[in-house]
Amino acid sequence: MSPPSQSRSWRASLLLALLAFSKPDATCGAGAQAPAAFSVPKSSAVDYVDPLIGNGGDSPNGSGGMIPSTAPPFGMTRWVAQTRQNYVSVTPYNYTDSSIHGFQGTHQPAIWMGESGQVVIIPGAGDVKPVFADRGMSFSHDNEVVTPSYCSVSMDPPGGGRIRAEHSATSRVGHLRFSFDSTDTPYVVVEATRASVMGSADPANVTYPSGSVAVDPSTREIYGRNPERQDFIIGPDPAPCFSGYFCARFSEPFKIYGTANNSNGQLLAGETERNGTQLSAYAVFEDGTEVVDVRVGVSLISVEQARKNLDSEIPDGTTLEQTAQKVREAWAEKLDRIQVEGGSAENKTVLYTAVYHTLQYPYEQHEDGKYYSGYDDTVHDGESYTGYSIWDTFRAQWAWTIFLAPERVNGMVQSMLQDYKEGGWLPMWKNIVETNIMVGTHADSLIAEAVLKGFTGFDVETAWEAVYKDATVPPVNDWNTSYFDREENVGYEVRAGLSSVYDTKGWVASDIHSEAGSRTLDYAYDDYAVSVLASLLNKTSEASFFLDRAMSSPFSIFNATTGFMEARNADGSGAGEEAGWTEGDMWAYTFDVVQDVDGLVERRGGNMSFVEFLDQHFDGGHNDHTNEPSHHIPYMYSLAGAASKTQERVRSIAEENYNASVNGLSGNEDCGQMSAWFIFSALGFYPVDPVSGVYVVGAPFFDKIHIDLPGVQNPLVIISSNAPTAPYVGSLTLNGAPLHEPIIHHSEISGGGVIVFEMSSVPKGWGNAVIEDGAGGTTLVHQEL
Numbered sequence: 001m002s003p004p005s006q007s008r009s010w011r012a013s014l015l016l017a018l019l020a021f022s023k024p025d026a027t028c029g030a031g032a033q034a035p036a037a038f039s040v041p042k043s044s045a046v047d048y049v050d051p052l053i054g055n056g057g058d059s060p061n062g063s064g065g066m067i068p069s070t071a072p073p074f075g076m077t078r079w080v081a082q083t084r085q086n087y088v089s090v091t092p093y094n095y096t097d098s099s100i101h102g103f104q105g106t107h108q109p110a111i112w113m114g115e116s117g118q119v120v121i122i123p124g125a126g127d128v129k130p131v132f133a134d135r136g137m138s139f140s141h142d143n144e145v146v147t148p149s150y151c152s153v154s155m156d157p158p159g160g161g162r163i164r165a166e167h168s169a170t171s172r173v174g175h176l177r178f179s180f181d182s183t184d185t186p187y188v189v190v191e192a193t194r195a196s197v198m199g200s201a202d203p204a205n206v207t208y209p210s211g212s213v214a215v216d217p218s219t220r221e222i223y224g225r226n227p228e229r230q231d232f233i234i235g236p237d238p239a240p241c242f243s244g245y246f247c248a249r250f251s252e253p254f255k256i257y258g259t260a261n262n263s264n265g266q267l268l269a270g271e272t273e274r275n276g277t278q279l280s281a282y283a284v285f286e287d288g289t290e291v292v293d294v295r296v297g298v299s300l301i302s303v304e305q306a307r308k309n310l311d312s313e314i315p316d317g318t319t320l321e322q323t324a325q326k327v328r329e330a331w332a333e334k335l336d337r338i339q340v341e342g343g344s345a346e347n348k349t350v351l352y353t354a355v356y357h358t359l360q361y362p363y364e365q366h367e368d369g370k371y372y373s374g375y376d377d378t379v380h381d382g383e384s385y386t387g388y389s390i391w392d393t394f395r396a397q398w399a400w401t402i403f404l405a406p407e408r409v410n411g412m413v414q415s416m417l418q419d420y421k422e423g424g425w426l427p428m429w430k431n432i433v434e435t436n437i438m439v440g441t442h443a444d445s446l447i448a449e450a451v452l453k454g455f456t457g458f459d460v461e462t463a464w465e466a467v468y469k470d471a472t473v474p475p476v477n478d479w480n481t482s483y484f485d486r487e488e489n490v491g492y493e494v495r496a497g498l499s500s501v502y503d504t505k506g507w508v509a510s511d512i513h514s515e516a517g518s519r520t521l522d523y524a525y526d527d528y529a530v531s532v533l534a535s536l537l538n539k540t541s542e543a544s545f546f547l548d549r550a551m552s553s554p555f556s557i558f559n560a561t562t563g564f565m566e567a568r569n570a571d572g573s574g575a576g577e578e579a580g581w582t583e584g585d586m587w588a589y590t591f592d593v594v595q596d597v598d599g600l601v602e603r604r605g606g607n608m609s610f611v612e613f614l615d616q617h618f619d620g621g622h623n624d625h626t627n628e629p630s631h632h633i634p635y636m637y638s639l640a641g642a643a644s645k646t647q648e649r650v651r652s653i654a655e656e657n658y659n660a661s662v663n664g665l666s667g668n669e670d671c672g673q674m675s676a677w678f679i680f681s682a683l684g685f686y687p688v689d690p691v692s693g694v695y696v697v698g699a700p701f702f703d704k705i706h707i708d709l710p711g712v713q714n715p716l717v718i719i720s721s722n723a724p725t726a727p728y729v730g731s732l733t734l735n736g737a738p739l740h741e742p743i744i745h746h747s748e749i750s751g752g753g754v755i756v757f758e759m760s761s762v763p764k765g766w767g768n769a770v771i772e773d774g775a776g777g778t779t780l781v782h783q784e785l
């Protein structure tokens with residue numbers, strides 16, 4: 001194969017640099033607006049959302065990694081109170097902290113990923129304090145309002161008085177308002193660059209990105225750029241011209257202004273431009289100024305574009321109330337589509353917050369019909385998205401996006417195809433550019449599922465070309481590179497091990513590659529997705545080639561002696577039960593053959609024995625719902641004729657891993673996959689095999705859920721009276737016709753419909769097939785096992 005194209009257009013780079021410092025339009029700042037009446041559009045659904053859910057947890061891996069931020073669905077920049085410096089494994093807001101050090105326009109998409117191109121706006125009073133450690137203001141959660149569209153908090157500045165900060169945000173513009181009550185002279189600092197911590201606080205791991213700021217008192221603007229991209233150290237795309245650009249426009253005139261150093265606290269009053277590291281700028285307002293309103297346009301293209309974004313999304317004269325109202329309406333447009341009856345208030349909060357989480361990523365990377373691409377480091381026309389955690393989201397998050405945000409699906413797929421054209425490969429984990437995080441080329445699954453479900457508003461032939469390349473072209477140096485997690489200085493990881501020896505023997509060699517057992521099973525599933533796409537495109541010989549490989553590869557690592565999957569070395573010897581797993585173990589991964597559950601059941605001795613194996617898995621504490629490899633496992637009982645056990649396990653997993661507290665997500669949200677599991681489970685079905693076009697039936701949580709699917713005339717209505725207290729299913733009908741198997745086809749519900757579950761507080765025979773009991777007779781699973 002050829003290495004990815006890394007051609008750089010230096011002409012474009014120069015243009016970006018020039019644009020960055022072009023002068024603003026000769027318009028003046030907006031002037032403080034009289035607060036308009038804050039008439040909040042009704043939406044009980046939005047009111048149920050609690051953005052604090054998933055911020056807590058005893059450790060980064062035990063936390064949802066979510067932050068209480070404002071932005072519309074799929075917004076490019078989220079605004080959040082900054083309580084600590086964020087980096088890989090640390091979010092900018094931590095509920096246990098007691099001081100706020102500014103308000104950050106963040107692009108960090110998940111707790112394990114790095115920040116990029118952020119800007120921080122810091123109010124203060126008295127002596128200007130740009131240094132992080134000096135500028136904290138204490139606050140209490142009692143004085144904090146947190147909603148998806150509007151947040152406010154009261155803080156105590158060191159010199160006395162109070163500062164109340166409020167914020168809302170459109171996709172590319174943050175809207176903040178600071179009210180000063182009995183304080184010293186008000187000021188605002190804008191932080192462009194900071195010392196960036198990479199992975200650990202050790203000084204050896206700190207870098208100093210160099211950016212720029214400029215202050216223009218005539219337009220009341222502070223603007224500049226920040227090239228920080230904490231993931232630069234991993235992944236094949238250097239993106240040398242990457243910067244987050246910003247343009248902050250203030251309502252009040254600057255009495256004093258200058259640049260500042262956020263390392264040593266030095267202030268350079270009167271200076272209007274500076275480049276460098278740990279760089280901030282500031283504006284001090286007249287004594288007695290009570291309210292300062294600031295709108296901050298951001299861009300990945302230029303300062304000029306950031307200013308255009310500001311003018312088009314939140315033009316001069318817009319009040320914070322108007323911005324917040326618009327953003328609330330954007331959330332209500334999605335959340336109000338779901339109406340729920342029954343269940344506790346907490347259950348509804350968990351559900352609507354889950355929906356809110358699933359509508360955050362991937363996020364818009366385009367602005368004004370253009371986007372900066374980190375793959376070829378230039379600006380292109382079109383729509384683009386970033387923040388794709390595909391190893392997580394191919395499971396259920398994508399199926400849910402197809403349900404609730406179908407208008408985004410073509411653009412999101414086209415965005416991946418652009419990544420392919422500009423960088424040479426489809427994304428695995430795109431955070432501005434490829435980061436090589438996790439394993440498998442599950443973009444194959446996203447594309448196949450989209451085409452299967454009727455989406456073709458993208459370049460389908462290029463899509464085929466791209467997934468075919470995933471399935472047939474190994475990465476560079478496939479024979480001598482491990483491609484371990486976050487390995488530095490390697491090319492695109494894609495299907496590491498494809499040529500050594502997966503394509504000839506069926507498994508990825510554990511003595512050559514990291515995570516070889518997981519890779520084998522994931523590549524086999526991806527091959528299945530490629531075969532599904534091939535057959536949809538009538539490419540029959542490719543379809544049968546990849547189907548064969550998808551069906552045979554998983555069992556090339558099935559150890560019949562132990563009954564478990566076991567990674568193998570190149571020569572075929574076993575690598576041991578512990579080796580070769582990605583965020584899981586042999587228990588989770590032995591169930592990872594969603595494309596051939598029958599084949600797996602057969603190798604595990606038939607349905608009865610498979611159900612016993614599932615019981616051992618759960619009762620032995622091996623199911624780890626905090627991580628994705630376990631997500632489909634409870635649904636496998638239904639596929640082995642033991643539906644009542646799926647119903648029971650799903651309910652208890654939901655109860656144990658989700659609640660309406662700050663700690664209410666037991667594992668990383670992972671761009672919406674944790675929440676997508678809860679949502680589908682609450683509806684009563686789950687996409688165990690995402691490219692099969694069928695859902696496996698579990699048992700719903702509420703008495704009734706009504707969803708107005710976008711672009712569809714009829715609602716999807718799920719009626720399951722008494723579900724909150726009766727977790728078992730007695731019978732099921734779809735549009736009045738009884739369903740005897742625990743399977744629902746996407747095509748049967750994508751146009752709406754009525755699903756009625758008869759619920760029961762004890763296990764029933766429905767979905768519990770009559771199976772051989774091994775003694776020549778037959779029996780019902782739920783009574784005997």
Ligand SMILES: *[C@@H]1O[C@H](CO)[C@@H](O)[C@H](O)[C@H]1NC(C)=O
Nearest residue numbers: 057058059060063090094096
């Ligand atoms: C929040 O901070 C506490 C105390 O420092 C820490 O134990 C916890 O791991 C942090 N949470 C996250 C998600 O980083």
Ligand SMILES: *[C@@H]1O[C@H](CO)[C@@H](O)[C@H](O)[C@H]1NC(C)=O
Nearest residue numbers: 058059060061062624626627
């Ligand atoms: C999660 O983090 C804690 C503390 O850092 C660690 O002890 C634990 O092993 C981690 N768990 C997993 C599943 O990685």
Ligand SMILES: *[C@@H]1O[C@H](CO)[C@@H](O)[C@H](O)[C@H]1NC(C)=O
Nearest residue numbers: 198199200201202203204205
């Ligand atoms: C730097 O961070 C990486 C994780 O990103 C870690 O593996 C490494 O040990 C750290 N180095 C130092 C010197 O702390």
Ligand SMILES: *[C@@H]1O[C@H](CO)[C@@H](O)[C@H](O)[C@H]1NC(C)=O
Nearest residue numbers: 017021212272273274275276
């Ligand atoms: C900052 O850097 C830019 C680009 O290199 C340059 O054009 C500009 O003159 C510099 N500004 C200052 C104040 O040094």
Ligand SMILES: *[C@@H]1O[C@H](CO)[C@@H](O)[C@H](O)[C@H]1NC(C)=O
Nearest residue numbers: 261263264275276277278279
């Ligand atoms: C800020 O101060 C640090 C030393 O404390 C220095 O390394 C850095 O260059 C300074 N930044 C600017 C923009 O002057």
Ligand SMILES: *[C@@H]1O[C@H](CO)[C@@H](O)[C@H](O)[C@H]1NC(C)=O
Nearest residue numbers: 476477478479480481482490
């Ligand atoms: C792998 O092989 C390639 C080509 O022979 C060589 O350039 C590269 O240095 C090798 N890498 C390692 C880690 O040995």
Ligand SMILES: *[C@@H]1O[C@H](CO)[C@@H](O)[C@H](O)[C@H]1NC(C)=O
Nearest residue numbers: 456460534535536537538539
């Ligand atoms: C595949 O073949 C079927 C049946 O001949 C046809 O209806 C369909 O349009 C074809 N699809 C494509 C993408 O060519």
Ligand SMILES: *[C@@H]1O[C@H](CO)[C@@H](O)[C@H](O)[C@H]1NC(C)=O
Nearest residue numbers: 559561562566572573574575
């Ligand atoms: C299968 O398991 C047995 C028993 O643990 C072990 O001796 C053997 O090496 C394994 N074989 C393979 C190919 O993994």
Ligand SMILES: *[C@@H]1O[C@H](CO)[C@@H](O)[C@H](O)[C@H]1NC(C)=O
Nearest residue numbers: 606607638639640641769771
């Ligand atoms: C196992 O159970 C499933 C679901 O009831 C059924 O479709 C399948 O035929 C059963 N397999 C065997 C071998 O009985």
Ligand SMILES: *[C@@H]1O[C@H](CO)[C@@H](O)[C@H](O)[C@H]1NC(C)=O
Nearest residue numbers: 344346347651654655658701
């Ligand atoms: C629903 O809420 C109740 C009360 O808060 C809680 O006990 C139960 O576990 C929740 N159910 C689910 C499925 O989350």
Ligand SMILES: *[C@@H]1O[C@H](CO)[C@@H](O)[C@H](O)[C@H]1NC(C)=O
Nearest residue numbers: 656657658659663664665666
């Ligand atoms: C909420 O869920 C978390 C994560 O599973 C758990 O640690 C915590 O105890 C639960 N809290 C309540 C009040 O149930």
